[in-house]
Amino acid sequence: MTTRTPLMAGNWKMNLDWKQGLALVEELGEQLKDVDTSKVDTVVLPPFVDLRTVQTAVDAGKLPIAYGGQDLSAHESGAYTGEISGQMLTALGCTFVAIGHSERRQYHGETEELTNAKVKAAFAAGLTPILCVGEPLEERQAGKQVEYSLAQVEGGLEGLTAEHVAVSVIAYEPVWAIGTGEVATPDDAQEVCAAIREWVRAKHGDTAADAVRVLYGGSVKSSNVAELMEKPDVDGALVGGASLKAEEFAKIAGYQG
Numbered sequence: 001m002t003t004r005t006p007l008m009a010g011n012w013k014m015n016l017d018w019k020q021g022l023a024l025v026e027e028l029g030e031q032l033k034d035v036d037t038s039k040v041d042t043v044v045l046p047p048f049v050d051l052r053t054v055q056t057a058v059d060a061g062k063l064p065i066a067y068g069g070q071d072l073s074a075h076e077s078g079a080y081t082g083e084i085s086g087q088m089l090t091a092l093g094c095t096f097v098a099i100g101h102s103e104r105r106q107y108h109g110e111t112e113e114l115t116n117a118k119v120k121a122a123f124a125a126g127l128t129p130i131l132c133v134g135e136p137l138e139e140r141q142a143g144k145q146v147e148y149s150l151a152q153v154e155g156g157l158e159g160l161t162a163e164h165v166a167v168s169v170i171a172y173e174p175v176w177a178i179g180t181g182e183v184a185t186p187d188d189a190q191e192v193c194a195a196i197r198e199w200v201r202a203k204h205g206d207t208a209a210d211a212v213r214v215l216y217g218g219s220v221k222s223s224n225v226a227e228l229m230e231k232p233d234v235d236g237a238l239v240g241g242a243s244l245k246a247e248e249f250a251k252i253a254g255y256q257g
């Protein structure tokens with residue numbers, strides 16, 4: 001059981017246009033009425049084009065939902081066609097941004113250097129990065145999940161201060177568990193989440209290690225979230241598919257009962 005405020009983040013990926021996104025966020029607001037939202041941070045990561053609508057719905061309904069982007073540009077502004085800057089996200093009330101999701105690494109060739117530049121861009125804009133790391137199946141089969149994930153943590157957080165690391169969120173998402181229904185066991189999740197925290201402790205000290213929130217992601221559902229959250233180093237979940245249904249995601253946010 002975590003000693004930090006649990007964080008449940010819903011990554012909508014490339015799903016739901018703004019009208020569908022509006023319906024989901026309003027329904028989520030309703031469903032969260034049954035959840036003690038003072039005990040959990042509930043975050044949604046909609047597609048960029050839904051963010052303005054989500055902002056309006058959250059503000060109008062005073063919904064206990066924070067939101068953010070699924071990615072951002074490493075650049076501040078300028079001739080970068082198709083990109084979205086951190087400042088544009090903060091101007092919409094975003095407080096979080098996912099960085100280095102395995103789908104960005106795999107389909108968009110995102111490197112460690114780029115991920116690191118994006119983490120820095122997030123802080124420069126006042127956003128909290130959710131840095132995603134995790135091993136592909138071959139690395140897991142070779143027993144290299146810790147080594148592989150820590151190398152991504154090290155690359156992504158390169159050059160950051162202990163103060164920035166303390167307020168960062170790191171999501172451990174084994175690639176073989178994403179969207180496959182193949183959830184890592186609570187012990188698998190704990191192994192890598194604990195190793196990430198110990199890496200932070202060795203590099204940035206106790207304060208940062210005890211504060212940084214480490215999430216698990218990969219086929220999280222309301223039926224398996226509680227057992228994952230029993231582990232001491234799992235501080236929350238990054239949820240894909242199950243975040244597209246308001247009732248299901250609210251149950252995940254309310255896993256404590």
Ligand code: PGA
Nearest residue numbers: 178179218219239240241
């Ligand atoms: P999933 O996705 O919950 O659909 O497995 C998780 C993620 O990619 O963040």
